[in-house]
Amino acid sequence: MRSDRGQSAPVGLKIAAACGLLFLHLPILLIFVYAFTTEEKSFVWPPPGLTTQWFAVTWNRPDVWEALSLSVRVAAISTTIALVLGTLCAAAVSRTKFFGRETISLLVILPIALPGIITGIALRSAFALADIPFSFWTIVLGHATFCVVVVYNNAVARFRRTSGSMIEASMDLGADGFQTFRHVVLPNIATALLAGGMLAFALSFDEVIVTTFTAGQQQTVPIWMLEELIRPRQRPVTNVVAMVVVLVTLLPILFAYYLTRDGDQIAGSGK
Amino acid sequence: MTIAALNPNPLPAILPGSGGMRGALSDLFWRRPQVLLLLMLLPPVLWLGIVYIGSLFALLAQSFFSIDEFSGLINREFTLKTYGDLLQAANLDIILRTVTMAALVTLASAIVAFPIAYYAARYARGRWKALFYLGVMLPLWSSYLVKIYAWKLILAKEGILTWLLAKLHLLWLLDAWLSLPVVGGNSLSVSFTGTFIVFVYVWLPFMILPVQAALERVPGNLVEASSDLGASPGQTFRNVLFPLALPGIVAGSIFTFSLTLGDYIIPQIIGTSRLFIGQAVYSQQGTAGNIPLAAAFTVVPIVIMGFYLWGAKRMGAFDAL
Numbered sequence: 001m002r003s004d005r006g007q008s009a010p011v012g013l014k015i016a017a018a019c020g021l022l023f024l025h026l027p028i029l030l031i032f033v034y035a036f037t038t039e040e041k042s043f044v045w046p047p048p049g050l051t052t053q054w055f056a057v058t059w060n061r062p063d064v065w066e067a068l069s070l071s072v073r074v075a076a077i078s079t080t081i082a083l084v085l086g087t088l089c090a091a092a093v094s095r096t097k098f099f100g101r102e103t104i105s106l107l108v109i110l111p112i113a114l115p116g117i118i119t120g121i122a123l124r125s126a127f128a129l130a131d132i133p134f135s136f137w138t139i140v141l142g143h144a145t146f147c148v149v150v151v152y153n154n155a156v157a158r159f160r161r162t163s164g165s166m167i168e169a170s171m172d173l174g175a176d177g178f179q180t181f182r183h184v185v186l187p188n189i190a191t192a193l194l195a196g197g198m199l200a201f202a203l204s205f206d207e208v209i210v211t212t213f214t215a216g217q218q219q220t221v222p223i224w225m226l227e228e229l230i231r232p233r234q235r236p237v238t239n240v241v242a243m244v245v246v247l248v249t250l251l252p253i254l255f256a257y258y259l260t261r262d263g264d265q266i267a268g269s270g271k
Numbered sequence: 272m273t274i275a276a277l278n279p280n281p282l283p284a285i286l287p288g289s290g291g292m293r294g295a296l297s298d299l300f301w302r303r304p305q306v307l308l309l310l311m312l313l314p315p316v317l318w319l320g321i322v323y324i325g326s327l328f329a330l331l332a333q334s335f336f337s338i339d340e341f342s343g344l345i346n347r348e349f350t351l352k353t354y355g356d357l358l359q360a361a362n363l364d365i366i367l368r369t370v371t372m373a374a375l376v377t378l379a380s381a382i383v384a385f386p387i388a389y390y391a392a393r394y395a396r397g398r399w400k401a402l403f404y405l406g407v408m409l410p411l412w413s414s415y416l417v418k419i420y421a422w423k424l425i426l427a428k429e430g431i432l433t434w435l436l437a438k439l440h441l442l443w444l445l446d447a448w449l450s451l452p453v454v455g456g457n458s459l460s461v462s463f464t465g466t467f468i469v470f471v472y473v474w475l476p477f478m479i480l481p482v483q484a485a486l487e488r489v490p491g492n493l494v495e496a497s498s499d500l501g502a503s504p505g506q507t508f509r510n511v512l513f514p515l516a517l518p519g520i521v522a523g524s525i526f527t528f529s530l531t532l533g534d535y536i537i538p539q540i541i542g543t544s545r546l547f548i549g550q551a552v553y554s555q556q557g558t559a560g561n562i563p564l565a566a567a568f569t570v571v572p573i574v575i576m577g578f579y580l581w582g583a584k585r586m587g588a589f590d591a592l
Contacts, residue, residue: 009390016387017389017391020387021406023383024410025409025410028413030425031424042429045424045429085314089315092308096308104312104316107319107320108315108319111319111323114529115532115534115549116534118330118569119326123326125329125556126326128562148318178297202412208536209534212553222415225416226536230539242420245414245417246414250412253408253412253413254405254409261401
């Protein structure tokens with residue numbers, strides 16, 4: 001008889017773990033309630049009444065749409081760049097051993113391992129030294145840099161699980177390098193890339209610290225929210241946007257989890 | 272022998288080389304994998320090297336410049352004066368405050384994270400395991416600003432926490448806490464207590480994941496052996512579980528500590544007017560226009576994290592990542 005199976009946890013541990021998980025989730029759920037409150041000026045709890053009128057008000061706010069459009073464009077371009085750079089880097093690092101390999105993995109992780117404010121101010125001072133004016137592309141430059149690591153992590157995990165003999169078999173059967181990539185390598189890593197891309201998109205869509213330093217006067221969704229937090233204009237609109245942001249970031253995460261759930265680690269960790 | 276003598280050309284390959292530019296390239300990559308490797312590495316290394324490392328050096332260089340106090344212009348000559356400014360009482364205060372907060376946040380995160388990580392590692396199976404994993408990943412990945420905003424709603428004077436405590440007739444406890452020096456304030460959303468809670472909340476998943484990874488590797492029968500030998504649960508925890516989980520806790524603390532050192536948004540939105548390093552950096556480079564001092568300030572977390580990572584590596588924390 002094996003004794004390390006089928007035991008149940010001590011009650012104290014169950015309670016502590018459950019409280020911990022509730023602590024992690026209740027605040028986010030609260031956002032959903034506040035999106036429907038009729039209270040306009042303060043954070044009064046419980047909500048005096050429920051209404052859906054703020055969704056209509058938010059829908060008609062051009063500044064929200066502008067921020068959303070900028071965020072989506074930045075995230076899309078940054079994700080594309082990160083997909084190319086991260087996949088190339090992962091392919092090189094996982095296939096061969098070469099001098100400086102450790103340095104390169106460190107180089108990829110560094111932008112996310114060091115606090116965002118360092119990345120942000122470093123980029124800003126570099127832009128200032130090089131006389132580069134703030135634009136759409138200065139935001140993309142920063143975002144793509146820290147998104148590489150997410151794609152890289154997912155791709156590296158998948159490359160390690162993909163057997164090298166398949167590539168050799170393809171070559172033996174007469175396929176050239178490009179055909180092998182197109183018909184053997186790519187289908188194998190596709191879901192990992194999709195997952196990495198989704199996480200990169202979510203990371204870029206949510207990034208605020210680096211963006212405050214590289215955006216100039218432009219507003220992405222997080223910058224818009226930060227502005228509302230410091231100088232609130234219409235609180236219910238912020239509540240609605242917050243709820244939409246939660247949904248927009250959660251769906252890609254769930255999908256990425258679904259794509260990589262058997263074995264690959266998802267996520268790159270870190271803001 | 273005779274065939275080779277008859278044919279002046281070298282022996283043909285088994286298959287003819289595929290023609291054209293594409294074939295030639297493909298053959299080249301096959302014969303010389305280093306060329307392919309170089310071509311694969313060049314774009315990411317160039318990008319990260321120029322954009323990121325280049326910017327870091329630009330920043331570092333600026334910390335050795337100084338600002339002219341009268342004109343407000345940056346004097347581009349090498350000096351250590353800016354680092355000297357860092358040692359002024361007000362600035363040292365900021366550094367000390369940030370490091371203390373980071374240490375407290377790390378400690379609290381470890382305490383809150385442990386039961387979740389332990390349950391997930393030892394007892395959760397199958398569907399529950401997946402649920403725990405998602406239960407940690409979703410808050411980790413959901414919007415950072417939304418999480419802070421949610422806490423603003425909770426901690427505000429008229430918010431949910433005050434309401435809850437009033438229902439429980441515990442408002443006197445909140446008032447007593449808020450009247451304390453340093454940790455108290457007008458309401459929880461403008462106090463260090465509030466800053467602390469939000470830091471712990473936002474970084475907690477970064478602690479759970481490595482601790483769980485470390486605990487996954489502890490065989491269940493070790494714990495049973497300990498209790499069979501007569502140890503109380505407390506003794507088992509102290510002498511068996513905790514030492515084995517420590518590399519994971521140290522690995523998690525790298526994140527909680529580093530992220531707290533650098534963050535400036537949480538203390539700005541939920542906190543007092545007393546600054547943290549991140550806020551000092553932000554205001555020095557923004558409103559004050561003193562980029563050298565801002566740069567010197569950012570060197571502080573880099574140096575602290577350098578030492579921290581060195582110590583963590585010696586404790587084997589990187590194996591737990």
